Amino acid sequence: MMCLTIRHPYSAAIFDLGKPLENRTRNIIGEYRGPLAIHVSQTDDGMPAIRRIEQILGRPLNPGELSPGYHGHVIGVVDVVDVHDGRAEVVPCSPWADPVRAHIMIRNPRRFRYPMWAVGKLGLWSIRDDKIADRELAEEVDHG
Secondary structure, rough: OOEEEEEEEEHHHHHHHOEEEEEEOOOOOOOOEEEEEEEEEEEOHHHHHHHHHHHHHHHOOOOOOOOOOOEEEEEEEEHHHHEEEEEHOOOOOOOOOOOOEEEEEEEEEEEEEEEEEEEOOOEEEEEEEEEEEEOEEEEEOOOO
């Protein structure tokens, strides 16, 4: 299965807040569409990212609304459904979209009951399918 490392709190926002995309400086996934494991980076984007998320939501985050970082762990799976260049959009595709970045559009977030330790990598990388198959899904996350 393909995997992507994302910094906390943006990785948690996929599962906890319905973040529908990942912003990247360029299209790092090419033509790939399908399941994608989400790995949490060892590096945290910290309070500036929390403030940005609150700006996107238009409200402060509630205590406990974002799950813990689980840095260095694969926390779940999503489906990649599209990728496009934000610079080509007249109107942003989402409040989460950075207008000068590539938008990796994701759907159907499924969180693991027990996150799995893994060493992350830059770009799109592969993790053994049998490692993912052993993970029990805690829930399918529905954000409307």
